[in-house]
Amino acid sequence: MRKINPEEYQKRLDKISELFAGMVTHADELSMKRCPYKNRFDQCTAQFGCRNKRKPLAPGQLPVCANDDKLDYRKAWQTA
Ligand code: SF4
Numbered sequence: 001m002r003k004i005n006p007e008e009y010q011k012r013l014d015k016i017s018e019l020f021a022g023m024v025t026h027a028d029e030l031s032m033k034r035c036p037y038k039n040r041f042d043q044c045t046a047q048f049g050c051r052n053k054r055k056p057l058a059p060g061q062l063p064v065c066a067n068d069d070k071l072d073y074r075k076a077w078q079t080a
Contacts, residue, residue, distance in 0.1 A: 035069075
């Protein structure tokens with residue numbers, strides 16, 4: 001069995017940590033812009049009012065989400 005070189009091991013660990021840190025930062029930024037109720041078809045799954053909701057494209061479908069994912073979506077929610 002090959003011995004582990006501690007320096008090489010640490011270098012790889014640092015590289016993996018750097019990669020994951022970048023992914024987490026991107027996910028954090030995206031989560032502040034893309035509404036969690038918006039599905040992959042850009043439809044709204046929320047059961048409450050929102051100014052970004054538009055009529056479904058076809059009967060029986062979910063409403064369309066008109067949010068462009070550039071602004072904070074939470075300001076459009078009608079919670080009261
Ligand atoms: S319509 Fe409003 S609640 Fe629904 S997915 Fe879009 S931003 Fe979210």
